[in-house]
Amino acid sequence: MAAIWTLSFYLVWPACLALTPPAELPHPHNLPPELGLNRSDGSLSVDLPLALRVFSVDYHHVQAPFEIVLWIMLASLAKLGFHWSGRVPAVVPESCLLIMVGLLVGGVIYGVRHSAPPTLSADAFFLFLLPPIVLDAGYFLPGRLFFENLGTILWYAVLGTLWNVLGIGLSLYGVCLLAPDSLGDLSLLHCLLFGSLIAAVDPVAVLSVFQEMHVNDQLHILVFGESLLNDAVTVVLYKLFESFLRLPSVSGLDVFLGGCRVVVVGLGGLFVGLFFGLVAALTSRFTSRAQVIAPLFVFLYSYLSYLTSEMLHLSGIMAIVTCAVTMKQYVEANVSERSNTSIQYFLKMWSSVSETLIFIFLGVSTIQDVHMWSWPFVCSTLLLCLVWRASGVLLLTAVVNKLRRNTVTFRDQFIIAYGGLRGAICFSLVFLIDDFPKKRLFITTTIVVILFTVFVQGMTIKPLVELLDVKRKKRALPTVSEEIHSRLIDHLLAGIEDVVGYWGQHYWKDKFEQFNRKYLRRFLIREDNQASSSILRVYQELERREQRGDEEAPSIVDPRSHSRPLLPEEMDSIRRILSRNLQNFNNKQTPAYSRHTLHQDANRDRVRKSLHRHQSLGERYTFTQVEEAEFSGSHRARKGLSRSHTVCSISPLAVLQEPSVPAASARTTILTSSPAAREEQSAAQHQTSVGGATKKQLSFVLENEKQQ
Amino acid sequence: MGSRASTLLREEEIEEIKKETGFSHSQITRLYSRFTSLDKGENGTLSREDFQRIPELAINPLGDRIINAFFPEGEDQVNFRGFMRTLAHFRPIEDNEKNKNAVVSEPLNSRTNKLLFAFRLYDLDRDDKISRDELLQVLRMMVGVNISDEQLGSIADRTIQEADTNGDNSISFNEFIKVLEKVDVEQKMSIRFLH
Numbered sequence: 011m012a013a014i015w016t017l018s019f020y021l022v023w024p025a026c027l028a029l030t031p032p033a034e035l036p037h038p039h040n041l042p043p044e045l046g047l048n049r050s051d052g053s054l055s056v057d058l059p060l061a062l063r064v065f066s067v068d069y070h071h072v073q074a075p076f077e078i079v080l081w082i083m084l085a086s087l088a089k090l091g092f093h094w095s096g097r098v099p100a101v102v103p104e105s106c107l108l109i110m111v112g113l114l115v116g117g118v119i120y121g122v123r124h125s126a127p128p129t130l131s132a133d134a135f136f137l138f139l140l141p142p143i144v145l146d147a148g149y150f151l152p153g154r155l156f157f158e159n160l161g162t163i164l165w166y167a168v169l170g171t172l173w174n175v176l177g178i179g180l181s182l183y184g185v186c187l188l189a190p191d192s193l194g195d196l197s198l199l200h201c202l203l204f205g206s207l208i209a210a211v212d213p214v215a216v217l218s219v220f221q222e223m224h225v226n227d228q229l230h231i232l233v234f235g236e237s238l239l240n241d242a243v244t245v246v247l248y249k250l251f252e253s254f255l256r257l258p259s260v261s262g263l264d265v266f267l268g269g270c271r272v273v274v275v276g277l278g279g280l281f282v283g284l285f286f287g288l289v290a291a292l293t294s295r296f297t298s299r300a301q302v303i304a305p306l307f308v309f310l311y312s313y314l315s316y317l318t319s320e321m322l323h324l325s326g327i328m329a330i331v332t333c334a335v336t337m338k339q340y341v342e343a344n345v346s347e348r349s350n351t352s353i354q355y356f357l358k359m360w361s362s363v364s365e366t367l368i369f370i371f372l373g374v375s376t377i378q379d380v381h382m383w384s385w386p387f388v389c390s391t392l393l394l395c396l397v398w399r400a401s402g403v404l405l406l407t408a409v410v411n412k413l414r415r416n417t418v419t420f421r422d423q424f425i426i427a428y429g430g431l432r433g434a435i436c437f438s439l440v441f442l443i444d445d446f447p448k449k450r451l452f453i454t455t456t457i458v459v460i461l462f463t464v465f466v467q468g469m470t471i472k473p474l475v476e477l478l479d480v481k482r483k484k485r486a487l488p489t490v491s492e493e494i495h496s497r498l499i500d501h502l503l504a505g506i507e508d509v510v511g512y513w514g515q516h517y518w519k520d521k522f523e524q525f526n527r528k529y530l531r532r533f534l535i536r537e538d539n540q541a542s543s544s545i546l547r548v549y550q551e552l553e554r555r556e557q558r559g560d561e562e563a564p565s566i567v568d569p570r571s572h573s574r575p576l577l578p579e580e581m582d583s584i585r586r587i588l589s590r591n592l593q594n595f596n597n598k599q600t601p602a603y604s605r606h607t608l609h610q611d612a613n614r615d616r617v618r619k620s621l622h623r624h625q626s627l628g629e630r631y632t633f634t635q636v637e638e639a640e641f642s643g644s645h646r647a648r649k650g651l652s653r654s655h656t657v658c659s660i661s662p663l664a665v666l667q668e669p670s671v672p673a674a675s676a677r678t679t680i681l682t683s684s685p686a687a688r689e690e691q692s693a694a695q696h697q698t699s700v701g702g703a704t705k706k707q708l709s710f711v712l713e714n715e716k717q718q
Numbered sequence: 719m720g721s722r723a724s725t726l727l728r729e730e731e732i733e734e735i736k737k738e739t740g741f742s743h744s745q746i747t748r749l750y751s752r753f754t755s756l757d758k759g760e761n762g763t764l765s766r767e768d769f770q771r772i773p774e775l776a777i778n779p780l781g782d783r784i785i786n787a788f789f790p791e792g793e794d795q796v797n798f799r800g801f802m803r804t805l806a807h808f809r810p811i812e813d814n815e816k817n818k819n820a821v822v823s824e825p826l827n828s829r830t831n832k833l834l835f836a837f838r839l840y841d842l843d844r845d846d847k848i849s850r851d852e853l854l855q856v857l858r859m860m861v862g863v864n865i866s867d868e869q870l871g872s873i874a875d876r877t878i879q880e881a882d883t884n885g886d887n888s889i890s891f892n893e894f895i896k897v898l899e900k901v902d903v904e905q906k907m908s909i910r911f912l913h
Contacts, residue, residue, distance in 0.1 A: 490873065491880045491897045497860060498780065499836055499906050505784035506808055507909055508774040511752045584873050 084115065085366035103468045105218040105369050109461065112373020120377050129378065130371035132438040136326075139364045140435075141316045143214055144327050145309075146361035147234065148334030149354075155231045156335075162410050162418070163232060166426070167239035168272075170402050171209060175247055177398040178391070179205025185390045192384055196448055199260075203251040204452055207440055208395065208459055210244035212433030213237040213327075214365055215460075219431060219468045229422050233429055241327040241435075242276035248439055249323070255444070279319045279328030286315035286329070287336025291534040294337070294344040298536060304345040305353040308337065340534040368434045375437070376457050382450035391455050392462055395432075403427040421478050428471055431463040432456075490584060727798070735799065739806035740825055745911045749805065753798050763795035764788070779859045783839050791844075807835045810908035830895070832907040837894050848889040850874055 069076070088111045092104055119127035130139075156163070179202035186193040186201060216237045220230055250268040254260045290311035297304040312333045319329035342350055403426050411417045418426075440456040443449055727750050735746055754760075756768050769785040770776060778784065788796050788804045796804075806826040824831060840848040840856050853874045861870065881893045889897075 489880050489897070491877045492901055494857065494860070494873075494877055495836065495894075495898055496901055496906065498839060498856065499903070501778055501780045501860065502784060502836060502839060503808070503907060503909065505775055505778045505781060506805070508772050508778070509756075509769065509784070509788075510749065510805065510909060510911070511755070584869075584876060 081370070082363060082367065084111075085363060085370050088370065089362070089366050099222075101469070103219050103222055103464075105215060105365075106465050106468055108366055108369035109373040109464060112370035113376060114373070115370065116374035116377035119374070126378050127374050129375040129441075130368070130434070130438065132442050135368070135371075135434060135438045136320070137317075139368050140214075141313055141326070141330060142357070142360035142364045143217075143368075144238070144316075144330050145312050145334055146357045147213060147217065147238065148331035149338055149357055151331070151335055152227060152231060153335060153338075155227055156235060159228065159231055159235065162414065163235035163239060165410050166232065166236040166403075166406055168243055170236065170406055171240040171243040171247075173402040173405075174209035174395075174398050175202070175206045175244075177205075177402070178209050178394050179203075181394050181398070182387075182391065185386060189386050193387060193448075199251055199255050200446070200448070203248065203255065203443065204391075204440075204455075206244060206247040206251055207436050208391065208432065208456060209398075210240055210432070210435060211237040211430045212435050213241075214368060214435075215431035215433030215464055215468075216429060218365060218369075219464075219471065220429065222472070225425065229425060232418070232422070233426055236426075238327060238331055239276075242279065242325040243272055244435075244439075245325060246272045246275045252443065275323070275325050276328060278322065279325035280332050282319045282322070282324060283315050283329035283332025283334075284336055286311045286318070287333040288534070290333065290337040291340035291344070294341045295534055295536050297345060297349075301346050301349055304341075304349040305356060308341060308353050309356070311337070340531070343531075343535045372434055372437060372460065376461070381454045382448070383454055384451055387451060388455050388458050391459060395459060395463075399430045400427045403430075421475070424478065425471070425475060428467055428474065431467060432460050433464070434460075436460060731799075735802050738799075738826075739802050740809055740827065741802065741806065741911065746802070749802065749911075750798060753801055763797045764801065765795055780839065780856070783856075783859075787835065787838065807832055808907060808909045810910060811904045827908075829903055832903055833895055833898065834891065836907070837891050840889075846891055847886070848894070850878060850887060853877060853889070 085108070088108060089104070092099060092107050098107070116127045179198075182205060183196075183198045183201040186196045211233075213234065216233055220233065246268070250271065254264065257264070290307055293307050293311070294304060297307065312330050315333040316326045316330040320326040341353075345353075403423055407418050407423050407426075436456050437460060440452050443452065727747065732743060732746050735741065736743065741749070753764070756772070757764055758768060758771070759765070766785055766789070769788070770781075775781045775784065788801065790796070790800060803826065809827040811827055811829070837848070838844070840852050842852060842855075854870060857870050857874055865873075878887060878889060881889045881897045883893055883896075884890075
């Protein structure tokens with residue numbers, strides 16, 4: 011049913027777009043109406059022989075915004091349809107489906123108009139479509155994780171990209187030499203130029219596939235960080251080879267200057283971003299009296315930083331990411347809660363729309379007249395891309411693993427190599443090349459590579475990863491003791507690492523924090539908000555002391571015998587509870603953030619769902635409105651503060667007295683009663699139905715866990 | 719950073735620490751600079767407050783116990799020797815050391831000593847047994863508040879059941895070692911200290 015709806019959407023909208031008159035026709039709408047001629051070349055005004063028109067349609071007046079809105083509408087409806095279409099999202103990643111929709115639309119337009127549909131212009135892409143996505147990614151970047159892995163990320167980004175570019179370029183040149191009849195006029199520089207644009211991993215495509223794969227934080231940041239930072243290298247190499255193509259000859263000095271240029275572009279983008287980030291933070295300090303426009307400053311300053319660095323031919327992506335990372339902590343402290351939410355929501359919305367539009371346009375632009383096909387070139391490009399990326403990742407990881415504690419496992423390496431998707435950046439770059447005889451071949455090859463990586467690699471990466479995981483899980487399940495003690499050891503190690511100031515990064519981090527506290531925060535954050543962090547710290551300290559006092563009190567004496575053997579379902583549920591509740595550490599087990607929802611709301615909805623669930627069970631408990639508010643409030647507070655902060659951040663009264671409220675046992679609970687009375691009741695209940703109560707509790711808690 | 723470290727830490731001390739813990743010279747100086755950066759009072763010893771100032775340690779569920787592990791019985795200050803002695807447990811076991819151990823007394827980072835360190839995190843009263851209560855306390859710290867006491871109790875029971883061979887309802891150190899025999903403790907409990 012849903013599929014039928016979506017199909018009908020997809021057919022209606024292209025028809026609309028196809029029927030809108032093409033833009034290159036003249037605009038006769040300011041001709042006097044009394045001529046009464048009905049022009050058949052597109053002006054849709056209904057001409058009456060009177061001087062005044064009662065009803066008229068003047069399309070050309072609104073054409074440009076109208077078409078833009080129609081495209082955005084198509085993109086958004088496609089996205090909606092995708093999420094409603096049943097089981098499809100599980101198999102096909104969103105990017106693939108959007109490209110297919112684009113292909114469909116392009117095909118319909120081509121069929122109706124018999125001319126090429128509008129293509130994605132490089133300017134529109136770089137100036138309007140790319141910045142929101144990168145800004146969103148930069149704003150929600152997990153800062154600590156990023157800086158901890160910065161060395162590895164830079165290693166992959168700079169050296170990996172160089173390896174890929176040179177490898178692909180030189181090998182393609184070799185292929186051209188081997189097939190001189192069809193590919194003979196491609197010089198080395200052409201091949202290198204092509205290599206530079208095809209080797210770059212695209213952040214948009216990577217993000218859209220990875221967010222469906224639920225990889226852990228660390229892997230996510232490695233691939234994503236690499237795709238962001240290799241922009242500097244890619245753009246520089248591309249421009250370098252392009253300018254080399256224009257020069258009569260290339261000398262060693264030019265190559266050296268090119269190398270310097272990489273550094274300048276990267277660092278320049280960084281500094282531009284820093285500058286604008288700090289100015290934005292400063293501006294946000296004064297927005298307390300005009301709170302509604304506070305979010306606007308975030309967007310304006312980021313976009314300005316992007317445009318400025320593009321103007322100076324520096325790396326715009328690096329600028330905007332740096333700007334977002336810099337201003338985030340100060341802006342969040344300065345603006346109101348609602349402004350913060352607005353900022354986050356708008357970022358997500360814009361980046362979502364942008365991403366959808368990019369993929370649809372990729373599909374549409376594939377339908378063109380300008381294709382030129384060459385079997386050896388295309389196939390060898392595909393093969394070389396895969397081979398060089400895999401070898402590059404393997405080599406680089408072998409070196410970098412010697413210097414890291416969290417080694418990049420084989421599974422991670424596979425995901426990094428196989429997840430190197432190409433996307434719209436390559437596409438736009440290939441259009442920007444100066445015209446030369448084989449340009450159409452390059453365009454075709456680029457499109458094929460993009461479609462291959464997005465479709466084949468995008469669709470198969472998830473099953474392949476699961477296959478790899480399955481192979482490693484075949485050994486016996488660990489015993490409960492092993493799990494618990496291992497987790498204890500992991501926490502211990504994390505703590506010791508923090509004490510040691512692992513890798514001496516903490517030295518710089520400490521220095522930066524001191525500088526931050528002494529100068530930056532005082533300058534950039536509003537007066538009354540500066541104390542909040544110390545209050546939070548005191549609050550946490552109180553929490554901890556209270557919890558410590560609680561834990562030293564004698565625990566509940568359980569009258570049951572201890573040596574009752576556990577039923578297998580109970581073992582299973584114990585294991586599941588452990589795997590879900592043992593506190594996460596080291597960011598290796600927490601899933602990365604989602605593109606399409608903000609964490610807090612997702613959890614709040616789930617919490618509410620679980621509440622409804624067990625109210626319907628209708629067991630012997632009473633739930634008043636007060637409890638519901640307390641329950642969801644405490645959960646919100648818990649999830650809102652920090653992921654690993656479960657114990658400390660719950661309001662003391664509500665939960666420390668009733669630690670089982672979230673578990674919502676099947677006891678008769680009148681929550682305002684004192685703990686002593688509660689214990690009596692629970693003891694009495696235990697003696698009546700031991701096995702039954704435990705099982706119900708267990709299954710009940712299971713449901714609760716499932717919701718979370 | 720460099721000059722301050724080398725003037726306050728004498729060569730003889732470095733040699734003694736090297737012999738006792740097995741760290742290299744550069745590792746010791748690097749850890750000494752970390753020690754001094756933590757030592758806000760600048761009196762050559764660390765107190766519990768100094769450790770609690772480390773932010774990630776504050777949110778570690780076992781933070782307090784880890785901090786306690788640095789301080790010898792009943793004392794409130796730890797000097798650099800004690801600091802290094804504790805950290806020595808986490809040095810990776812190198813292959814060439816495995817042969818030398820027959821003569822010298824067991825180094826601090828042997829498998830047994832690593833496991834003893836972990837065991838002591840549970841065993842607060844130092845009676846060489848992890849009782850059910852001690853296990854419950856640690857479990858409660860690790861799992862947060864989502865689980866009821868009964869749940870946690872049954873998990874603790876199961877843990878003791880799996881380990882207990884002499885039926886005294888608590889886990890002794892040998893039983894602890896036996897339960898973890900399949901776990902690669904040497905690798906899990908090691909930090910690669912930068913040279």
